[in-house]
Amino acid sequence: MDFNDNKEEAAFRAEAAAWLKANAPSEEELAGMDELAAAKMWQKRKYDAGWACIRWDKEFGGRGANAIQQVIWNQEEAKYKVPAGFFVIGQGMAAPTLMTWGKPEHHERYLPKLASGEEIWCQLFSEPAGGSDLAALRTKAERDGDDWIINGQKIWTSGAHYSDYGILVVRTDPNVPKHKGLSYFFLDMKSPGVEIKPIKQLTGGANFNEVYFTDVRIPDSQRLGEVGQGWQVALTTLMNERAAIGGGGAGVNVEMAYRIANEVMIDDKPAIADSAVRAKLANWYVQESGLRFTGYRSMTAMSRGEIPGPENSIGKLVGAPKTQEMASFCMDLLEMSGAIWDENLSKEAGLVQLTYMGAPGGRIAGGTDEIMANIIAERVLGMPQEPRMDKGMPFSEVPTGSN
Amino acid sequence: MDFNDNKEEAAFRAEAAAWLKANAPSEEELAGMDELAAAKMWQKRKYDAGWACIRWDKEFGGRGANAIQQVIWNQEEAKYKVPAGFFVIGQGMAAPTLMTWGKPEHHERYLPKLASGEEIWCQLFSEPAGGSDLAALRTKAERDGDDWIINGQKIWTSGAHYSDYGILVVRTDPNVPKHKGLSYFFLDMKSPGVEIKPIKQLTGGANFNEVYFTDVRIPDSQRLGEVGQGWQVALTTLMNERAAIGGGGAGVNVEMAYRIANEVMIDDKPAIADSAVRAKLANWYVQESGLRFTGYRSMTAMSRGEIPGPENSIGKLVGAPKTQEMASFCMDLLEMSGAIWDENLSKEAGLVQLTYMGAPGGRIAGGTDEIMANIIAERVLGMPQEPRMDKGMPFSEVPTGSN
């Protein structure tokens, strides 16, 4: 057990650090650029130097690095304020699916442009009536010669409006059990009949979209996997989603709560002297620290060639409610001012309120708390599934309530 | 809304108080008597004066009083250290069942002796393989002329060894769905073939028994309800069990924790000055107080002629885990001495440990926390049952795992 790099790791870290030092964009360089342009510029620079998607094979635009090198790279890159976001879904979810299920011509055409950031992808899986029951989706695809005609609606698609391509699961046969009637495609987001509407959230922001399909045509050559095999293909995508979810030090963490507790007073002493405050911070520290070191254990496992398992679900299951509780508690520390959400009055406090308003999303996106607990019970502890009322039933006959 | 007695209630309270003052046994009178004999003596005295089972009809040995009068009586009686226990199951559960399902000759023969304390009853429902699934019981009864022959085993029977009679649910038909194959009897606990074995608990005590039946004969005249109607009859008993469960100030409550927190020190100040301690006590006080006033609302409803509903399940659902948490916390307050369970060293502390060891029983007996939550969800909030895998299935074909 050792926290330090071994020799090989240290060498890799030095190489990465040197390149970053020479090439990471300065604040001046980024000044005035919009976020998307900045992100694309940085991604392209990494790609050209062989530092983009470093675990991918070199032929796809990667570096052929291993998991621990990826972690080292991430740590080093995090030392710089470089543009981030935009590429997570494409590189983290669409690309592994293309690698597993796509044909060589798909790899050649799409992977390098994913790696270089030239093309951005989004994910079109969720539907309003689906929710936790993802496979209950209703968007349908009907065959028409060499094409498929898509009609229906997707929801919770982040980045739909700036994406070039989307990965899509649709129902090609409603008369077989739900998992068996699905097929998986990718499509050009500029196709006629695709309409994108932003979804306003509790926070007031709109990071997600609804995407409507009206007679959208997709060539059959953009199908991944066989017709009816869509669920299996989607699982590849979803497994990579789970791997992408970190233990996550969201904005509101023990460090921030500690800072606030040092600034505000309870009974004329800093709140951090109050033992009720101390006990709460201690419990959250145990969670944060536990998640961090669980992450280190996973990294070690990865570096030994093991594949991260469903136990990573605990990151989200612990982190999301913790974020909500902590944001709520930080407001309590601020007392009557806790409700103020006004960056002009208190930058830190504004972040607390934003976090509280955003926290319910964290407890839902990528699997609700309840689904995460199911996953742990079933896949880690080996406990049986609930009885499935829709098992073996043609999708068209499954009860759907009022929806 | 008024906490005070109305005129009628005040008069009743005065009458009860006067009688108690004149008749409640003194410590000297009870000295040297064993608990059972003392309880029987006190019960008989109340019975003779018309103060036993005061809500029962006068013909059965009661007083024909109403619910609020019962509460007033209980409050007044609680002011005296009179013998208690022993009669709860007979008077509170067996008797209402006899009243509803028994014939006039049953009423005449058994109810007055239940009221007077001359005869004690116990309950023989639970079985080792049953648990929360009470109706999955296996003890069988086979018809033999005018008798039934009972074979099987019951568990969790308190007072079996000093009881005269027991109420019993058995399976008379294994080839119909589980709720439909049951019948309900009462039996003489001295019948040949009844064997009683105490169950030692976590606390070291043995308040419950296993009861084994080997070819025990019960006359058919001791059946309540029709053959196959046993579940319905049992529900009468169980509804009365629920009504009997109070909000319960168990031994370890805020008052005791407050006392301990005043006695022990944290950082050279009484623990009650520690805000983490204060916050915990405040939360428990909210629960205790909430249960108390929920009880008052129920009493008011009863006094208006309403029947207490399943919302009373919250008493146990809140109270039982709270007792466990509080006992655990009181040990923490005592710090390293918290584990000491030695009445000679600390009477109060001994009670804390006893309570902690007994607490798991409270979370299980009369319905587990989980069953209580189901009851609230289904019967109060009207949410649907889980799918029942054994629905409509002959009992003999229901999967039972390794048991």
Next chain:
Amino acid sequence: MDFEFSDEQELLREQARGFLADNCPPTVVRKVLDGDAEYDAELWQKVAEMGWTATVIPEEFGGLGLSYLELVVIAEELGRAAAPIPFSSSVYLATEALLAVGSQEQKEKWLPLLASGEAIGTFALAEGNGRPSVSNLTTTAAGGLVNGRKIPVADGGIATFAVVVAASDQGDSASLQLVELDQSGVSREAVRTLDFSRGHAAINFNNAKAELLGGEGAGWAAMEGLLDRAAVLFAWEQVGLADAALNQARDYAMGRYAFGRSIASYQAIKHKLAGMYVKNTLARSNCYYGAWALDSDSSELALAAATARVGSIQASVHAAEENVQTHGGMGFTWEFDCQFYYRRAKLLSVNIGSEGYWQDRLITAYEQTNAA
């Protein structure tokens, strides 16, 4: 013993609920939430016409002279409807302050205006982050002039006057000052909170003319007594909100299907909602006790109020959070009304002091009760 509302009070509840269903549907909340107004003036007008603002004000001051049991019924229904009006500031705080420590003249001047809704009162204690204490008050009052800055002041942008807690060099070191807000010595800035459906302000006092309310140097004790009274009324509003959130969660769960059955049939959802019900029920029962103590001016008021407040904070925040969770992704959208409760629950939970503040007050009251 009769621990229930009377038939007349239950009738009032029905009327109030019906009135709010008609006059405060979600569209009315949303109008304030989405717009620039700090409250719904039309609803406020109608509520005043119903006499709700006049409930406990004695008849001699233009009120209805009803009891607090009527007022808590209204408070619960306003909480259920997430009404976007300054009722808590004007009725639970300003009116109560005048009733408790106002002079005859002050009562005669202000109570009729409060009763009719023409005047909106509010209460100004906080001066920014952290728990107020008598030793860190920076707002001062001397010679009938108030100086300082109060933030946040609920409904401060629309209020006619504020009851301001100011430092004093006498007695308990504080005094209450009644300050009319439409004067040159007062400037106000709108302050956004996480509940866009309720207005808040920062108020700067610069030699603002003020009138002492209650005794000089008796302001801190008066403020604590006032918070006790307000705490019961806030608690009822919070319990109404908690109940509405539970009902919304239940209704949604019943109609939402996953894996071929209603999500309301899953124990994860059933036990979640049962937990909400339990918290709500305990909070409500504690609120009964609070209402009784408030109405009967019991010596147990401080304990009863803190108990009601702590329970209702916990119940309402929990119910609002788990209601969103039960709705899944839809609950996180602006389009769904779950947000009303989510915002309001947290706002009300810090408005007159946090859970931690009231837990401490509760044990202090418990100690005093036990010492007595």
Next chain:
Amino acid sequence: MDFEFSDEQELLREQARGFLADNCPPTVVRKVLDGDAEYDAELWQKVAEMGWTATVIPEEFGGLGLSYLELVVIAEELGRAAAPIPFSSSVYLATEALLAVGSQEQKEKWLPLLASGEAIGTFALAEGNGRPSVSNLTTTAAGGLVNGRKIPVADGGIATFAVVVAASDQGDSASLQLVELDQSGVSREAVRTLDFSRGHAAINFNNAKAELLGGEGAGWAAMEGLLDRAAVLFAWEQVGLADAALNQARDYAMGRYAFGRSIASYQAIKHKLAGMYVKNTLARSNCYYGAWALDSDSSELALAAATARVGSIQASVHAAEENVQTHGGMGFTWEFDCQFYYRRAKLLSVNIGSEGYWQDRLITAYEQTNAA
């Protein structure tokens, strides 16, 4: 970066688990639980023969000179087996005290005896109810004589010597005193705790001959440093226990049927056990950090130890309680082994200071880390 045990350490775990399965089955725990003995002397003997008591003792003092990573592996397995032996007192506390502050002579005298298991050491801090503090120590040491009463002392009835925390008039006002317990100045009474499978005692010192351990007036700091080290080792034992309780709950739930299906298929049980798993996993990961900090003598030890301790208290008590709950009525019987964990989890959770004590220590360490 390599945040995992080595293959050799994993092999040690397998051996330890196998050894305890053979030599510490439930019947061995039950023998002490039901009987009058304060520990299982035979198991203690075997454990010593395995060299476990000698793990981190340097070879020059008769030990194996292995690292703390080996010792935590053993601790976890002892926790899993609920072993009824004085391992924590003798190894985590007494041995650590000698290693940390013992003189060369003291080490030469005692470490070989501790390594071989011939001597059992223990640690005596508590003097009854409440949190010990340097200002309320009543046990005194002067002129090589100790006077006072310590209660409870884990394994005090069977220990050869105790490391006693006594008041001092120098330095930090405390000193550690090594007191042999088989002398006329010492009397002991057995004290029953809620865990009948572990012996405890009250020890009276009446001019008992003692030897200063470490510096005069450096005892309180030494004691806190010692508790940090012991906290990591206790935490591993607790994590082993928590894991065993979860496994027991899971196995029972899988085999127990209600309403025609395994109770392990109900979300109420699944989510309960998932919650146990989450707590256990976080606690275990924090224990890794603690083990690393202990083994590398890191400046982060105080923070790492408190974090491991708080997490493992919470995980183990929760797992033990919910294991009983999952077993239903059977879990509440003497006959079932759930009680082993239920008793031991709570005992270990107060043995070297409660959750509250360690939460406070954690934030103190965090403050020091942040200040540094």
